[in-house]
Amino acid sequence: MKERAPRNRTLSCEAKEMAALSKGLLRLERAATVDEIVNGIIHQDFLEARHFLPHVLADLVILDPPYNLTKNYNGRLFHAKDADAYRAWFDDIVSSLVPLLKPTASVYVCSDWRTSALVHPVLEAHFHVRNRITWEREKGRGAKANWKNNTEDIWFCTMSENYHFDVEAVKLKRRVIAPYRNGDGAPKDWEESDSGNYRLTHPSNFWSDITVPFWSMPENTDHPTQKPEKLIAKLILASSRPGDVVFDPFLGSGTSAVAASKLGRRYCGVEIDHEYCCWALKRLGLAKTDPTIQGYAEGVFWERNSLNGQKAARSNSAQDTVPSLFDA
Template sequence: MKHRAPRNRTIDLHALERQQLSQRLMSLSHQVRPEALINRTICQDLMAALPHLPNQFVDLMIVDPPYNLHKKFNSRTFKPLNHDDYGVWLDTWMGPIKRVLKPDASVYVCADWSTSVAMYPVLKQYFKVRNRITWEREKGRGAKANWKNTCEDIWFCTVSDDYYFNVDAVKLKRRIMAPYRTSAGKPKDWQDDGGERYRFTHPSNLWTDITVPFWSMPENTDHPTQKPEKLIAKLILASSEDNDLVFDPFLGSGTTSVVAKKLGRRFLGLEIEPDYCCLAEKRLALAEENIRIQGYADGVFWERNTLSDQQSHQP
């Protein structure tokens, strides 16, 4: 366990925790029924587990695969491939994984700008590609001979033309800077609660209200590509209903499963790294007592830095 500064809230694993949490993990060696997978974490290579997963049992799949970059994931390192070979790698699992999705399921797949180029041709072979969300990462290393890279993509796909999308669940609450009124003096397209002036806006495919997890946030782990809970919450609320099953085949440190649990969905996560699986299980246990999602409260997504950290999401 690393030594942390007093205010550092990064989630760690003690040796005893690792031993205890690892007992909750499962691996698959034969075909299993869907009910055996509800709210579980599978610790296994995706291609080894995939043949044993049931058909058409997933309502929403959120995928955050290794981007085509050099990145170390605990004991494993992903090395970049040429453009064509990366597309082949995507195809090895993207085609076979489609069978676990219900006919009305939705799929979100994360990428950076370069990975997106290789990903789109593969996605359109198997799914109906409906949109590409771009979200501001806020962080990013500067470059002297290039533009600083501070955004990522999320491809929105569906299995068919029959799919669920709840736009009202993901509206953004924005402050009004120029509060126009009608001739009768009433607010025009905005609301006034006696102090705060705001409007609810429809979500676009450009998201600038996301904060990447960092050391002072209670959701932070040492996973190198951890996605924010707020980001995943938008996907889950938009494209699933209460008690739907959300599946993440590259679970990492567990964000998709944790957010699904906080929002009243069932979940299944699959991850090859045992330590990340244990982190996911620890975060799931912590979610029993704290269901707060930073930046989301009272059923509303707030702009970055406008919501007090003390406000809690109420399901």
């Protein structure tokens, strides 16, 4: 295990923990029912597990496959492919997902700017493509002869014209810099408080309020492409109802399952790497005693830099014991 600085909160599992957690993992060798796999993590390659998964399982799919980049996932190397080969690989994945979806289901697909061009035609062939969200990452290496790459995409798709979308659940609380007032001096479409002036705004398809997990955040792991809980929470709140099933065929360190659990949804995830599965189970256990999501409180998402308002909300919250409830 890596040596950590005293303040480093990166989650990991010792060998004894992994041995104990492994007992809670699933492996499919026959056709499974929904009840057998819901709120469970399947330690298996999705390309194998898909043959045993029940049809009409999911209300929402979070699909975060390897991008078309050569990357090391805990010793398992994914090699970049030529465009046609990656499209064929991705189409095989999506074709396997379609039978698992309810007719009213939504699908969110993560990608980078290069991979987006490859996945989009595949998604259009199988789903109704509704939008492309672009979210700003703080991390990313600078380039001397190019623009720094610090955004990623999320494609929003649905199975049909009949789908659930709750815009009220994903509004963003923004600081008002130059507030308008009505003729009587009362705030116009904004809220005045001791900590500042704020407005609840409709979410757009560009998100600049996300913090990528790092060493001081308790949700952080050593997974190389871990998504933030706040990011996934937005997708879950917008496109599922309490009790719905959220399915993730490339679960990684478990973020979609953890966010689903914290938000009162059921979940099921498939992950090929054993250690990642154990991290996910450990995070799910911790979520039972700490259901907070950093950057989300009192039913709204906060701007990263609204520090005064966030501190005020935190002081009024029953979850005030968690020091990293809000983005820095």
